[in-house]
Amino acid sequence: MQSTSHAFPDNARAAVKNPQLKKALNHVKAGFIDKRAKAAAKLPEFEDLRDAARDIKNHTLAHLDLYLEAYEARITEQGGHVHWCGTAAEARDKILEICRAAGAKTVTKGKSMIAEEIALNDHLEANGIEPIETDLGEYIIQLRKEPPSHIIAPAVHLTKDQIEADFRDHHDHLPAERNLEEPAALVAEARGILRERYVQADVGITGANFLIAENGASVIVTNEGNGDLTQTLPKVHIVVASLEKVVPTLEDVSVILRVLARSATGQEFSSYTTFSTGPRRAGDLDGPEEYHVVLLDNGRSGMLGTEYQDALRCIRCGACMNHCPVYHAIGGHAYGWVYPGPIGAVLTPSLIGVEEAGHLPNASSFCGRCEAVCPMRIPLPKMMRHWREREFERHLTPLPLRAGLGVWAFFARRPALYHLFAGLKTRALGALGRRRGRFRKLPLAGGWTAHRDLPAPQGPTFQQLWAERKRDGQGRPAASA
């Protein structure tokens, strides 16, 4: 996917001026936060499960080669094929090759962020194969030719009215007077259209929430059941997944599943948790004839052993963005690439470079709410700070900020000078602002005063007043009090 992360400030400015987006984003705040809190509160062992889930992934990442090779061996034994792809280009070419070998005209797709990452739909379309998104949210944004704005709710930036308008535009073979007032009517309409497409498709492509080393299963969790139809009906099933999705055992998956849905949507469990282990065996009632796993690296192995390794624990639940005040303000598209929100602010510079995505780890107030809710306990603010350090070392920090910091640090490291200048400055500002108590405008403070008043200093600094109090003998020496 082509990135616009370098234009983050412009993207963000446009986003805050978009009233439709603001209306849609209110649902994120209102919906996800309470549901997660209630689900977590109902499960006494929730915090312990977070620790256990973190430990499972840490262990796996420490032995990633071992578990990936074990996974591949199981898949091969079960008649499937694993394709190791270093880059996005290799992955989309491999998928195209499999589709062509199957003589595919249309492919159905379950929801997959990796497919977004490698821009699979564009590649298939450019080569004459029609991809059909079967997840409702993905289907909507495919109609609109937009990328997802959220990792579990791709169309969360849209209002119901916008979706209704899109359906009327695109489904013009249906009666114009039909009633689409209720969300259920929209779901039913999409479902009716997609039903036909499932049986026409030659290839079904799904993502994976987990790849299990002990039995070679790939696991998807969905609420619509679209993934099951996508992977069971066509004659070829392709799983596209990144390599950190592997976990050792079924038991491990069951631990992580207990925190996944609760963190994501506040459900105890998703409606469907589907395991697939390979092509149809003799005697199976259904299933694909061919089974392929396209395993993508695309920069992830480069994160191993660095201060960003912990981000590979992510299970893509979306809790960090659901609780992020920056995401609430601007939505997902402003981040400019595949992964928005706090996890995007850490992953994007790792995967496409900090030169392109340097704004993302800076656009955080470090409020820490993402880390507080992350089921895998990923220290997201700490990692964003690491990116800021990398940028500072490489002189990528914007010059005005760097210059301002330099002057500030010069004084902050010299207490005597600091107190002298602070005293002079606050007295002057205090005198200027004493009458109203605040400034509406002040030179060099435009970033602040564009949107809010700046409270004026009271006058002398605390240190000056404290010195006066000591000198005048009012400083109550405690021993004589």
Next chain:
Amino acid sequence: MSQDSAAQEPKVGLFVTCLVDLFRPSVGFAAVKLLEDAGCRVEVPRAQTCCGQPAYNSGDRRDAAAIARQTIAAFEGFDHVVAPSGSCAAMIKEHYPALLKDDPDWQGRAERLSARVHELVSFLADVLKVDSVAAAFPARATYHDSCSGLRELKIRAQPRRLLASVEGLELAELPEGEACCGFGGTFCVKYPEISNEMVSAKVANIESTEAELLLAGDLGCLMNMSGKLKRNGSKVQARHVAEVLAGDRDTPAIGEGREG
């Protein structure tokens, strides 16, 4: 007071914080009063400036570490170090040890300071076991939990408990209380439009409580929220929680002039 009891008085170093030093010394004096009333001997080392967060959070580790070492040296020899800010206290407590972990000369000193540093209100409540204050402040108030204090230092119940003892003060809970106000240090000037969205949501929640007084434990957040309230023409006044606990009703509220 006898020599014996003087020896028992905890010796507290006040980390004033740069914002209180520069903008609102009355918060520092309120802190001193609360600490002295609770039986502490308070000193204010002159060799302190800022905790170093602007550098640390901008990726400038070298300046942040230099400031950390300077702060550590300034505050050695105190039983406790107290700051009227959850953000600065968390910087010293949580981040100095991380910042200096590879510096064998300073790592231990950073950890020893970390163990002795506290945010003011939690120090009063948790360490000194203060459960009430002798102050009156008749007003309907709401309290904003600043992010660092809330999440890094687990400060939530302590200010509410002490505020409950203030005569005439009625506390209304703020909806979406765990949401950031949009200050975030340099964040608010680096990304002003995003920060503005955040503080706009925050002041809407403040107004919804029908409080006349906004309290918090961090001056940065308070300046941000009161600046927005003033810009909107709101009547809500903002004060640091220490000022109310100390019963300081004379100092004009944040952003209020002598002429109102």
